[in-house]
Amino acid sequence: MRDTIETAFFPVVAIICASGIYGIYNTPISTPDQYRYRFLTEYGIPSPNRTAITFKVRACNDAHVTLRPSDREPLEIVLGGWANSRSCLRTEIQGPCLSEYVGDILDCDDFRTFNVYWGNGRIKVRKSTSFCDAREVILDLRVNNSLPDVEIGISTGYGASGEWIFGADRKLASRNKSIFTPGKYKYQYLGTEGIFDTNVTSICFQVKACREAHVVLEYSDKEPLEIILGGWRNSQSCIRRKANGTCWTEYTGRILDCEDFRKFVISWKFKEIRVGQIVKDESGPTLENILSLELNETINVADIGISTGLGTPGVWIFEVDSQQPNSQHGYTPNYGAILGVTFGILGVVVTVTLGIILWRKFHKVQVKKVDTQIAEETENEVNAYETLQTLGTPEHMYTAPLPQDNSTLDYDYVKII
Known part of the structure; x- marks a missing residue:
């Protein structure tokens, strides 16, 4: 029974772990109003061997991203700096801006989507246009060498905190x-x-x-x-x-x-x-x-x-x-999202139901074992009591005679009550 429970428990743990991994890429990461980088590996989001990342950020101003290669000083991307009036790309932290974009691109209340690409000796920052699955390049910079094993850090500051969501783009139907x-x-x-x-x-x-x-x-x-x-x-x-x-x-x-x-x-x-x-x-x-x-x-x-x-x-x-x-068709439903939520809920319901069934089955087996043990002990006590009643008179109490030659006592011939 224990093996059955462990076998059933393993997929339950696997589902929970998978849900946790999915949550990492969809649960917002909060950054305070403090200019200090937090790297995505701290949140279980891998970054080595990648050349691009897409994310959403909600902040009033100063959403900072750093790319830290393994062989050079980190680069810095400033989104919505200078009171959300300008963005820039630097080849060192707090260094001079080598590529700039003028305009407000962040929002205090809504998430804005960005994509950062580093590969083939080039860094590009693009913002989503919210239609046609297209993005507009806002920052573009050529670098001398490729950027290997890049670690990604995020930060907000200068009067703004922020929330970040990392993961793959969901293409609109x-x-x-x-x-x-x-x-x-x-x-x-x-x-x-x-x-x-x-x-x-x-x-x-x-x-x-x-x-x-x-x-x-x-x-x-x-x-x-x-x-x-x-x-x-x-x-x-x-x-x-x-x-x-x-x-x-x-x-x-x-x-x-x-x-x-x-x-x-x-x-x-x-x-x-x-x-x-x-x-x-x-x-x-x-x-x-x-x-x-x-x-x-x-x-x-x-x-x-x-x-x-x-x-x-x-x-x-x-x-x-x-x-x-x-006006004619209303909203076209996102069937992928609906199915995803539906299967997620069904998964939780099935997991909980199986857990309850297995627990009840295990509980019944344990109760049956206890009842059987109590019954056996009760029967043994009754048998012992009846034996005492039968053998309790003096004429039924006897011992085998002791050997006359002082040899070892043979316990097979001795009955002790």
């Missing part, structure tokens, strides 16, 4: 829609296709065309804005107020391909429109801004149209973030 546009300059609208919602402020898509991929942002009360990708024989892109109007901002370079899909992001928030292209390098998908335009008006997009022209057809694939609300 998306609804994909493929649309073909003929080589005619005529817009097809995403609202008609059921893949646009007026509550969103960005859209991600892929397009395969040789040239002239057009996108129009329709207003409800103003003239539309038109974005041209790969116009003028795939040599120039621009944003303009109306068809055949004057370009307000331009980008020179080939960005479309007749054979391959190219991925783009268009975002409109507050009074700014941005167009970015997602490219992949050794550190992963990176968002590169190619067009940006600030307006004196609030941008309220009512619908989006797409078109190709000048005899060039195109194929478009649109991705809509599942966490963004959609």
Whole structure:
């Protein structure tokens, strides 16, 4: 029975240990308002043999990360320093900034996601853009040598404490829609296709065309804005107020391909429109801004149209973030997360149930053993009492005669009551 319990107990311990390992990568690590590095190995998070790490941090300002190689002085990354107005990358602790980014990137109330890559003689820090699984490079620095066996330290300070979560990225589910546009300059609208919602402020898509991929942002009360990708024989892109109007901002370079899909992001928030292209390098998908335009008006997009022209057809694939609300479909549930939580709860219930069953079985066996032992002892006492009653009179008490030759007494012939 003991072997059975130990055999059943082992998987229970394994489940608990596995849950603990999972928790390490999902439970926030708190750092106080004290500029002192704490290394991830102290929390059971390995870092050697890695060249990248992704994490989330919630802090008002001054989230610091250090990379400590085995063969050189540690490097330092400052996120949201100087009252959350500037970030920088240093090749030594508190050294001069060799790569800088201006802008606020931290938040006191919300987690912000970052990725740090070190490999091939280069260090890159990227922040998540929250759509299209893309990240924007904010810090980039070339170093002379590779960084072997890097240990990672984290710290907050200068008036801010922080919470950190380390682990793999969870890719957001998306609804994909493929649309073909003929080589005619005529817009097809995403609202008609059921893949646009007026509550969103960005859209991600892929397009395969040789040239002239057009996108129009329709207003409800103003003239539309038109974005041209790969116009003028795939040599120039621009944003303009109306068809055949004057370009307000331009980008020179080939960005479309007749054979391959190219991925783009268009975002409109507050009074700014941005167009970015997602490219992949050794550190992963990176968002590169190619067009940006600030307006004196609030941008309220009512619908989006797409078109190709000048005899060039195109194929478009649109991705809509599942966490963004959609007026027709509601929220698309994250089935992976739901299944994960469900199986986790079922695992706990099964483990507890098996534990209770095994304990009750073991308890019954022990009680049965005790009852059997008590019964045997009671029976022995009764037998002994009956024997005493039977043999208790003097005439039944006898001893064997002692040997006359003083030889050894043979106890087989002696009965003592």
